[in-house]
Amino acid sequence: MEAVKETVLIVDDHAAFRRSARLLLEADGYEVIGEAEDGRSALFEAGSLAPDVVLLDIFLPDLDGFEVASALSGRSRAVVVLTSSRDACDFGALVSESGARGFIPKTELSGASLAAVVEQ
Amino acid sequence: MPEPGAEILVVASNAVASMVRVPLEDVGHRVRVVADGVAALSALRRRGSDVIVAEWKLPHLDGRGLCQAVRADHELSGTHVIVMTSAARTELAPEALEAGADDYLATPFERAELLARVRAGRRTAQLRASEARLRALMANVPGAIYRCAPDRDWTMELISDEIERISGYPPADFIDSAVRTFASVIHPDDRGRVEDAVFQACAAGRPFVLEYRIQRVDGDERWVLERGQLVHSTNGRTWLDGAIFDISARRQAEEERRRREAEQARVAELHASRARIIEAADAARRRIERDLHDGAQQRFVTVALQLRLLVSQLERTAPDIAPLAKDVLDELRFAMNELRELARGIHPALLSERGLVRAVEALLSRMPMVVRLREAPAERLPEPVEAAFYYLIAESLTNVCKHADANVVSVGIGRARGRAWVEVTDDGVGGAKSSEGSGLSELGDRLEALDGTLTILSPPGNGTTVRAEVTCA
Numbered sequence: 001m002e003a004v005k006e007t008v009l010i011v012d013d014h015a016a017f018r019r020s021a022r023l024l025l026e027a028d029g030y031e032v033i034g035e036a037e038d039g040r041s042a043l044f045e046a047g048s049l050a051p052d053v054v055l056l057d058i059f060l061p062d063l064d065g066f067e068v069a070s071a072l073s074g075r076s077r078a079v080v081v082l083t084s085s086r087d088a089c090d091f092g093a094l095v096s097e098s099g100a101r102g103f104i105p106k107t108e109l110s111g112a113s114l115a116a117v118v119e120q
Numbered sequence: 121m122p123e124p125g126a127e128i129l130v131v132a133s134n135a136v137a138s139m140v141r142v143p144l145e146d147v148g149h150r151v152r153v154v155a156d157g158v159a160a161l162s163a164l165r166r167r168g169s170d171v172i173v174a175e176w177k178l179p180h181l182d183g184r185g186l187c188q189a190v191r192a193d194h195e196l197s198g199t200h201v202i203v204m205t206s207a208a209r210t211e212l213a214p215e216a217l218e219a220g221a222d223d224y225l226a227t228p229f230e231r232a233e234l235l236a237r238v239r240a241g242r243r244t245a246q247l248r249a250s251e252a253r254l255r256a257l258m259a260n261v262p263g264a265i266y267r268c269a270p271d272r273d274w275t276m277e278l279i280s281d282e283i284e285r286i287s288g289y290p291p292a293d294f295i296d297s298a299v300r301t302f303a304s305v306i307h308p309d310d311r312g313r314v315e316d317a318v319f320q321a322c323a324a325g326r327p328f329v330l331e332y333r334i335q336r337v338d339g340d341e342r343w344v345l346e347r348g349q350l351v352h353s354t355n356g357r358t359w360l361d362g363a364i365f366d367i368s369a370r371r372q373a374e375e376e377r378r379r380r381e382a383e384q385a386r387v388a389e390l391h392a393s394r395a396r397i398i399e400a401a402d403a404a405r406r407r408i409e410r411d412l413h414d415g416a417q418q419r420f421v422t423v424a425l426q427l428r429l430l431v432s433q434l435e436r437t438a439p440d441i442a443p444l445a446k447d448v449l450d451e452l453r454f455a456m457n458e459l460r461e462l463a464r465g466i467h468p469a470l471l472s473e474r475g476l477v478r479a480v481e482a483l484l485s486r487m488p489m490v491v492r493l494r495e496a497p498a499e500r501l502p503e504p505v506e507a508a509f510y511y512l513i514a515e516s517l518t519n520v521c522k523h524a525d526a527n528v529v530s531v532g533i534g535r536a537r538g539r540a541w542v543e544v545t546d547d548g549v550g551g552a553k554s555s556e557g558s559g560l561s562e563l564g565d566r567l568e569a570l571d572g573t574l575t576i577l578s579p580p581g582n583g584t585t586v587r588a589e590v591t592c593a
Contacts, residue, residue, distance in 0.1 A: 014421075016422040017421055023426075023429055024425050059469070064473065085417040085418060085420075085421050085456075089482060089485055090464060090469065092470070092483075092484075093481055094470075094478060094482075107421060107425075109425060
């Protein structure tokens with residue numbers, strides 16, 4: 001890890017996941033600078049907080065993660081990493097087409113797995 | 121205005137004949153003369169007469185024989201017969217009337233009396249002729265013409281023969297209610313209604329039209345249409361005049377049509393309800409998958425992340441316990457994988473979120489072999505069609521994996537000219553049957569609910585093609 005921590009925005013409609021993910025990533029050396037619970041606030045927060053990484057759940061109440069990822073890829077420098085309690089193979093080619101850097105199953109989330117995807 | 125002359129046949133000896141002939145011809149009647157009863161009958165059969173004026177005593181066939189023969193002959197029976205007897209033998213008159221004569225005249229007679237009797241006779245003959253014409257017409261009407269009293273029995277004054285074809289009872293049964301009343305053959309359930317309708321129409325001075333059932337002599341029911349109205353005859357009596365038509369065939373056709381329509385409606389409802397049941401089941405599957413995902417899976421995810429935190433802390437603070445916590449985390453991962461598989465089997469989330477093509481692409485990426493998607497529509501299909509096609513593809517590919525031993529497998533989905541179709545093709549061992557396994561037969565039900573068809577081509581050794589088609593506006 002560099003001396004300057006990478007900043008993360010967590011987007012998920014489940015508060016319990018956001019809380020656990022925040023603890024986990026902070027324990028592994030990331031700085032979680034914001035949370036959003038749906039697609040629209042994710043776009044807003046990404047714009048105002050300018051995080052290094054957006055950890056983005058796929059099924060959100062309004063827009064889905066793929067739509068948010070394509071919207072962000074044009075106007076944010078943030079690396080988008082999709083996540084879901086479902087498996088990558090549930091989504092076929094959608095992950096690679098969305099503009100996201102990659103996909104992490106929620107159960108596999110850790111600082112290391114996030115760093116591995118970001119650095120791809 | 122003088123009437124045109126009548127046709128008169130005089131049957132008499134010469135002496136009497138001339139006494140009759142001259143006055144009649146003088147007033148314009150056409151008169152034929154014959155001398156005996158036999159000649160009279162053959163003359164009448166050549167050409168009918170309005171009036172016969174015959175002596176009682178005749179050679180060969182006398183007045184009695186002549187009267188009886190005329191009355192018995194259907195063609196001649198309307199002829200008016202006047203019998204002449206001598207004034208000394210007036211006791212013969214009743215005998216003549218008994219034999220069928222209409223009138224008698226005692227000789228010698230006054231010219232005026234002869235002319236008056238003939239004129240009256242001619243009127244009677246004309247009346248009889250027109251009555252006969254009326255009866256002939258009535259016999260040819262395809263309905264029973266009637267005149268009855270406006271009473272509760274419908275006591276018949278006259279009713280035509282057609283009533284026998286309709287009811288099985290001869291018309292004479294009903295005349296004066298001699299054997300049975302007409303009301304007695306009306307179906308008991310309809311009697312009150314008929315009575316009310318007729319009396320109401322009569323009270324309002326309107327004609328009536330009604331349909332009701334008649335119970336035939338053989339116990340069968342017939343539907344009849346009756347039209348009638350109240351008429352006031354010149355003698356001050358009131359009658360119901362009308363006609364009764366057998367409409368059983370029409371009613372039966374209507375009944376048949378109603379039954380057919382009800383049957384069609386029932387079939388359509390069954391069809392619709394089957395579609396609704398399948399849609400409801402699909403909605404339930406979507407909901408269960410969603411609930412699993414939002415509920416149990418999310419909790420497991422949180423627990424897994426917290427466990428991961430715990431493991432990394434334990435590794436630092438209590439390295440002897442850490443492996444145990446790691447095992448718990450692994451076990452939880454297995455459980456979550458199983459749960460995910462289960463949820464996916466219940467309903468693929470991508471199908472409702474992103475449609476058939478995306479869901480099929482994801483499905484193909486999970487297959488243990490390469491399956492090519494060779495054709496796919498750009499737009500989404502109706503939801504029930506997408507569900508049916510998805511399950512068909514999934515089931516077919518499962519079968520391919522299990523049984524086909526195939527090298528090349530492809531899936532095609534298309535939409536053209538109001539039809540949507542899906543096709544799964546492999547180059548495997550073939551010989552698949554649709555009856556094998558409940559998977560494809562359940563899909564057959566789904567497709568039927570969408571007015572679709574399922575075709576399985578699977579010649580042994582020559583691969584398998586499963587194709588479904590549905591109407592899709």
